[in-house]
Amino acid sequence: MTSARLPGDPPGGRRAVAVWGLGVAVYFVAITYRTSLGVAGIDAAERFHVNASALSTFSILQVLVYAGMQIPVGLMVDRLGTRKVLMLGVLLFTLGQFGFALSHSYAMALFSRALLGCGDAMTFISVLRLGSRWFPARRGPLIAQIAALFGMAGNLVSTLVIARALHGAGWTATFAGSALGGVAVFVLVLFFLEDHPKGFEPAPAAHRGGGYVRRQIAEAWREPGTRLGMWVHFTTQFPAMVFLLLWGMPFLVEAEGLSRATAGRLLTLVVLSNMAVGLVYGQVIARHHAARAPLALGTVGATALLWGTVLAWPSDHAPMWLLVVLCVVLGACGPASMIGFDFARPANPPERSGTASGIVNMGGFTASMTTLLAIGVLLDLTGDDFRIAFASVFVLQALGVTQILRLRGQAHRRERERVVASRVEAVHVPA
Numbered sequence: 001m002t003s004a005r006l007p008g009d010p011p012g013g014r015r016a017v018a019v020w021g022l023g024v025a026v027y028f029v030a031i032t033y034r035t036s037l038g039v040a041g042i043d044a045a046e047r048f049h050v051n052a053s054a055l056s057t058f059s060i061l062q063v064l065v066y067a068g069m070q071i072p073v074g075l076m077v078d079r080l081g082t083r084k085v086l087m088l089g090v091l092l093f094t095l096g097q098f099g100f101a102l103s104h105s106y107a108m109a110l111f112s113r114a115l116l117g118c119g120d121a122m123t124f125i126s127v128l129r130l131g132s133r134w135f136p137a138r139r140g141p142l143i144a145q146i147a148a149l150f151g152m153a154g155n156l157v158s159t160l161v162i163a164r165a166l167h168g169a170g171w172t173a174t175f176a177g178s179a180l181g182g183v184a185v186f187v188l189v190l191f192f193l194e195d196h197p198k199g200f201e202p203a204p205a206a207h208r209g210g211g212y213v214r215r216q217i218a219e220a221w222r223e224p225g226t227r228l229g230m231w232v233h234f235t236t237q238f239p240a241m242v243f244l245l246l247w248g249m250p251f252l253v254e255a256e257g258l259s260r261a262t263a264g265r266l267l268t269l270v271v272l273s274n275m276a277v278g279l280v281y282g283q284v285i286a287r288h289h290a291a292r293a294p295l296a297l298g299t300v301g302a303t304a305l306l307w308g309t310v311l312a313w314p315s316d317h318a319p320m321w322l323l324v325v326l327c328v329v330l331g332a333c334g335p336a337s338m339i340g341f342d343f344a345r346p347a348n349p350p351e352r353s354g355t356a357s358g359i360v361n362m363g364g365f366t367a368s369m370t371t372l373l374a375i376g377v378l379l380d381l382t383g384d385d386f387r388i389a390f391a392s393v394f395v396l397q398a399l400g401v402t403q404i405l406r407l408r409g410q411a412h413r414r415e416r417e418r419v420v421a422s423r424v425e426a427v428h429v430p431a
Contacts, residue, residue: 060369225414249264
């Protein structure tokens, strides 16, 4: 990897870090709100008097809205820019968190989580776009991993702060108090965030009519790198997402017999592992793009191995050392899912990056939504047999690996063609 800045690259520097940092702060708050239900699942079941299937509907609806919004949000980012989309996202997820705090009925709580999911959907793609507009292209993999790392720190707020506050301050005070973070980042984005450095404005594009929308989606999907990125995201992200978003705490407490405090520490371990592995994956991929597919497939294999070992353990409860190893490996799922964006980024021009990122990001959340539903239904059908319910993970992993193996050759050939063309034309396309 060369250290020289290539023609057309943004300058980076302190100003870029400051502006990009505002976007990351928004993502941090969004992750805090997204994962707050993961430590409140048992409390939510008691508050709204619901069973496992109904409880899983909270997260399923939130993820369904998130996944369904990915392509529209990508189009919005490409058309309107990062600042406007982030402001709308902050407004929606803050209102959703306030509404959840005040909810006393199941229906109102569902609506609030859907609103939160809609706002959350507008954050990460915007942060990716912000990074590509402010930093040199060669920094893309590392910048994306660092953004995800700081976002995952929001999960620490859920496991360390919100979990404790729930049992001290209570439901309403905890969720309403956390919503003040959304108000703070809204003000910061309103006054200080800029879409791009001066002198690096994107080329104007025609954004009129439905033809533009269809063309953006079709051209992004036509690229094998976009489709490969989506399946990488689909296959790698969802085991950890399902564990952190809802079912990790019930599994560790009810199936493994741990206390809430111990279960909370294991969930925190997943987050810390995510942050550490993210730094390693970002550095490796920035230097060796050929490592993308092996890292993704290796993470899937390790996750399946550990997940299967815990579920097949002969005694009623798996030993603590094995649960610790499982949580460490689950921490690699988030960084591995970021590899999906590293396949889509060089396959699409900058004016289509938001749409392509939306397609990729839809993958993991579609898998998460499917698994959340499957686990809830299987728990009710089997009398809370977590071993059978959690085995549904392997079905989606098998599907995803099949698609990755099918597409990786096409994407590699197409990417190599782009590199050759860029060298001939002296136009930089990151590869």
